Amino acid sequence: MPDAGPVLQTIGLTKVYTDFWGRPRVRALDDLTLDVRPGEVFGLLGPNGSGKTTTIKLLLGLIRPSKGDAFVFGRDPSDQAVKRRLGYLPEETYLYRFLDAEETLRFFGNLFAIPRAVLSRRIGELIELVGLQHARKRRLGEYSKGMARRLGLATALINDPDLVVLDEPTSGLDPLGSAEVKDLIVDLKRKGKTILLCSHLLADVEDVCDRLAILSQGTLREMGRVDELLTASERTTVELDRPDAATLAAVTAAAGSSLAGVSHPRERLEAHFRRIVAQSRERAPGGDAKP
Amino acid sequence: MNWFRGIAALAGLTVREAMRQRLWLVFAVVGAAFLLAVPQLTAVDDAARLKLSVLAVTTGIGFVITLMAVLVAPAALRRDLDAKTAYTLFAKPLKPTAYLLGRWTGVQLWLVLGVLGMALAGVAAIGMQFGRFPAMRTTAVPVGWQQISAVGEATAVEDRKTRLSLSGMPGNGVRWRLTAVPPAPPEGHELLLRAQVLGTSPDQPVGEALVEIRAIVDGTAQALPLDPASPYGRHELHASAGRVLLKHRDNSSRDLGQDYLRLRLPAEAIAADGSATIQLTRLESRTVIVFDRADGLLLGRPAGGLLGNLLRGGLVLAAGAGLLAAWALFCAVASNLGVTLLGGLTLFFAGSTLDMVRETLEYENPSLVVRRMLELALVVMPDFNRFPIATDLAAGQGVAWATVGSAWLYYGAYGAVFLTVAWIALRRKEL
Numbered sequence: 252m253p254d255a256g257p258v259l260q261t262i263g264l265t266k267v268y269t270d271f272w273g274r275p276r277v278r279a280l281d282d283l284t285l286d287v288r289p290g291e292v293f294g295l296l297g298p299n300g301s302g303k304t305t306t307i308k309l310l311l312g313l314i315r316p317s318k319g320d321a322f323v324f325g326r327d328p329s330d331q332a333v334k335r336r337l338g339y340l341p342e343e344t345y346l347y348r349f350l351d352a353e354e355t356l357r358f359f360g361n362l363f364a365i366p367r368a369v370l371s372r373r374i375g376e377l378i379e380l381v382g383l384q385h386a387r388k389r390r391l392g393e394y395s396k397g398m399a400r401r402l403g404l405a406t407a408l409i410n411d412p413d414l415v416v417l418d419e420p421t422s423g424l425d426p427l428g429s430a431e432v433k434d435l436i437v438d439l440k441r442k443g444k445t446i447l448l449c450s451h452l453l454a455d456v457e458d459v460c461d462r463l464a465i466l467s468q469g470t471l472r473e474m475g476r477v478d479e480l481l482t483a484s485e486r487t488t489v490e491l492d493r494p495d496a497a498t499l500a501a502v503t504a505a506a507g508s509s510l511a512g513v514s515h516p517r518e519r520l521e522a523h524f525r526r527i528v529a530q531s532r533e534r535a536p537g538g539d540a541k542p
Numbered sequence: 543m544n545w546f547r548g549i550a551a552l553a554g555l556t557v558r559e560a561m562r563q564r565l566w567l568v569f570a571v572v573g574a575a576f577l578l579a580v581p582q583l584t585a586v587d588d589a590a591r592l593k594l595s596v597l598a599v600t601t602g603i604g605f606v607i608t609l610m611a612v613l614v615a616p617a618a619l620r621r622d623l624d625a626k627t628a629y630t631l632f633a634k635p636l637k638p639t640a641y642l643l644g645r646w647t648g649v650q651l652w653l654v655l656g657v658l659g660m661a662l663a664g665v666a667a668i669g670m671q672f673g674r675f676p677a678m679r680t681t682a683v684p685v686g687w688q689q690i691s692a693v694g695e696a697t698a699v700e701d702r703k704t705r706l707s708l709s710g711m712p713g714n715g716v717r718w719r720l721t722a723v724p725p726a727p728p729e730g731h732e733l734l735l736r737a738q739v740l741g742t743s744p745d746q747p748v749g750e751a752l753v754e755i756r757a758i759v760d761g762t763a764q765a766l767p768l769d770p771a772s773p774y775g776r777h778e779l780h781a782s783a784g785r786v787l788l789k790h791r792d793n794s795s796r797d798l799g800q801d802y803l804r805l806r807l808p809a810e811a812i813a814a815d816g817s818a819t820i821q822l823t824r825l826e827s828r829t830v831i832v833f834d835r836a837d838g839l840l841l842g843r844p845a846g847g848l849l850g851n852l853l854r855g856g857l858v859l860a861a862g863a864g865l866l867a868a869w870a871l872f873c874a875v876a877s878n879l880g881v882t883l884l885g886g887l888t889l890f891f892a893g894s895t896l897d898m899v900r901e902t903l904e905y906e907n908p909s910l911v912v913r914r915m916l917e918l919a920l921v922v923m924p925d926f927n928r929f930p931i932a933t934d935l936a937a938g939q940g941v942a943w944a945t946v947g948s949a950w951l952y953y954g955a956y957g958a959v960f961l962t963v964a965w966i967a968l969r970r971k972e973l
Contacts, residue, residue: 311633314972331635339633345626349562361551362634364544406630
């Protein structure tokens with residue numbers, strides 16, 4: 252990454268929506284200060300109406316702040332040079348229903364003035380990446396929500412962006428699709444991309460983010476590394492592989508009064524689901540086909 | 543480069559959107575309507591039916607592209623805003639200028655495609671019905687205009703005068719000067735002459751007058767022959783060269799093929815500097831002859847076939863539609879689709895009434911406030927009757943590329959203003 256400073260930075264960012272007469276109506280974001288460093292996956296968490304989407308709109312230059320500043324790659328978010336390095340997947344997939352997948356990607360690629368030969372190659376790669384080879388010539392009006400979401404993701408990546416802003420990327424996707432998106436995010440991070448992930452699905456954020464910020468009612472409540480925020484440092488887990496009764500009794504006895512409880516570790520539902528589906532596909536005659 | 547790719551991408555998207563929404567069906571239906579309706583038109587004679595057919599086709603094309611201009615691009619813009627596709631679009635390196643120009647260019651391309659399709663259908667309908675097409679002429683107006691007294695004294699007619707009336711003792715007349723006359727073909731150029739021929743009192747209509755028409759070359763007069771195909775002008779008793787019978791033609795009808803006396807201007811009547819001087823002399827005292835400055839004498843030249851002229855006329859109509867599209871884009875940024883449609887059509891209808899506004903100012907006596915408002919309207923409102931393409935084509939008046947250029951300059955200036963205002967509104971808009 253050529254940029255030494257933060258990829259995204261907000262300083263006292265505030266947004267107050269006003270009515271027709273300019274009177275303040277709602278304070279959607281209040282004094283938000285955060286930064287996102289190059290190459291990290293940063294999660295923006297919060298319940299509905301917490302100011303996540305407003306933050307993203309401000310960082311994309313779609314709306315103007317009432318107070319404070321936002322910088323992307325050290326520049327104003329509305330700068331065209333910034334937008335050339337940025338990919339954005341909105342909360343809902345807002346694409347043209349009368350276009351097919353190839354036409355959609357070509358249209359958005361043309362907005363980046365990508366050379367035609369490069370664009371054609373990239374369209375093929377992205378369609379394969381999001382698993383839409385079977386529907387590349389089908390119009391979006393005939394797409395399911397999940398398929399449209401996948402295409403939206405491809406659209407966000409058409410310019411091979413340095414910064415990817417994903418607003419609820421797994422919305423509308425089945426568990427496998429969600430898992431693939433998370434794998435993709437990890438893959439993008441491995442390629443050195445910076446990712447701003449906005450979600451209220453906590454598991455998604457926990458799985459892939461390096462750092463996160465929690466917003467509530469337009470205010471930043473907490474920010475830090477995921478493992479730091481989630482690790483209960485005053486507690487320790489000891490895992491034993493098939494312990495016999497004597498070993499278990501010895502360990503609990505040694506723990507004495509500091510023992511908080513004894514239980515079997517639970518597999519996470521998503522991992523369980525993925526394993527079951529993968530096993531069923533292995534058993535099925537003819538192998539697997541991507542959804 | 544990026545900017546132009548953005549415009550091209552949006553323009554292509556707009557055309558594709560219109561295609562996929564099957565808006566071409568509107569053009570197809572109108573084309574089919576031409577094929578069905580032209581044979582049903584009735585008029586006093588075949589020439590009038592032909593004229594009426596051309597008028598119907600051109601008016602139909604103008605009506606459809608006006609509606610399309612008000613609907614296509616603004617509706618697409620509104621959909622982008624309402625369906626939030628604008629989030630995706632403006633998160634990309636797409637400037638509001640490129641977006642608006644792209645949408646506007648797209649609708650213009652769509653209109654040109656529509657004009658092409660409907661013009662082909664219209665010309666096919668006329669060809670099948672009549673087996674011929676009206677002759678098209680481009681015309682040039684004289685630059686100089688003099689009144690000649692009965693004793694031969696020439697006086698320049700004031701610029702502010704739009705009409706010249708000849709009466710009294712015979713021998714008086716009028717002299718026109720044409721410049722930049724191109725080299726004449728072997729049969730000579732066509733001169734078109736038209737006047738109102740009245741009796742000496744209002745209750746004494748006469749309707750025709752014997753006049754003499756000559757070209758003045760190096761001080762000598764040269765009689766101009768009557769075109770063999772002239773619809774009128776021959777005089778059985780006074781058949782000498784240069785003498786023609788001028789018939790009354792008022793402004794209720796204007797057809798270059800039917801309403802104008804036709805003469806020939808041979809090559810030898812054109813001076814070396816490309817100018818030609820034509821003099822008309824009254825030979826009777828019982829008539830009053832009234833000439834219009836813009837219409838009394840015209841130099842006519844062939845202007846190609848109906849299809850070419852109809853297409854050029856379509857481009858003129860598209861220029862006016864482009865203005866409306868720009869205005870409707872602004873309305874769409876500022877408001878919803880209903881208001882946009884209303885705003886677009888309101889401007890069109892208001893801009894089509896400027897002739898009435900002029901008449902009101904000239905002949906009525908409105909209050910000062912109303913007068914000032916009407917005068918302001920004349921200054922600021924685009925005039926959609928400035929290029930009367932439908933009536934011109936019906937009259938056999940060809941549409942020159944210069945007219946197309948003038949129309950695009952005139953309407954384009956308004957369009958640029960409206961697109962600028964739309965750009966300001968879009969920049970200020972929070973998505």
